[in-house]
């Protein structure tokens with residue numbers, strides 16, 4: 309059986325219990341070595357076959373799966389963060405479906421929630437934003453026109469921007485036009501939960517210089533929105549005056 313497993317953002321203890329259990333039982337692991345920390349592999353059996361997919365094509369990955377797929381074997385395809393976000397798993401699933409090879413997906417902690425945890429914030433705070441936009445700027449991979457950063461920013465929601473820090477100036481230009489102001493708070497979190505993690509905080513006006521000075525050009529989350537420093541309202545859920553299914557509030 310083939311398992312797509314989310315490795316989490318970095319720290320090897322941020323994988324799920326299910327994911328770790330599969331890693332310890334795996335006969336074959338194909339890991340995305342450009343972003344997945346190889347420390348995960350120390351949990352594998354000694355005779356586990358290991359492949360770093362960083363230098364492989366989709367066809368080569370599938371060939372390894374096909375060659376080793378037996379009902380009694382555990383094959384783990386280890387992806388960074390959560391595999392359902394920029395994991396390129398859909399194309400692997402299509403291949404496996406064509407070959408009628410069964411698979412399952414084990415979710416993981418995505419780097420965008422890990423980055424928000426690193427800065428001790430909540431994306432969805434009452435009175436500020438109840439929406440998180442998870443997106444990227446176009447690069448070699450195009451982004452649909454309706455999802456252009458400028459348009460998305462016009463919602464003034466909390467945002468987590470993947471895969472874009474290498475073009476920070478262009479990102480900031482689009483965000484400034486979309487938010488229509490430049491005092492919007494921004495945190496750039498490089499390698500969230502890794503030992504060499506870095507956090508930079510500023511606004512749309514000054515974060516670009518900080519990012520360039522720190523030499524960050526990959527492996528970072530750009531978190532944007534007033535949730536980072538702005539005021540907020542208390543939640544109703546824990547408000548003494550508010551009643552709900554589990555608790556009667558004071559009049």
Ligand code: SAH
Pocket residue numbers: 317318343387388389390391392393394395417418419420423469470471472497498499500501502526527528529
């Ligand atoms: N599936 C992954 C994302 C893979 S795309 C997830 O759920 O997190 C790769 C991009 O994710 C990187 O370019 C970067 O923007 C982001 N990323 C992955 N790990 C990160 C980390 N530990 N800290 C900050 N950003 C990270």
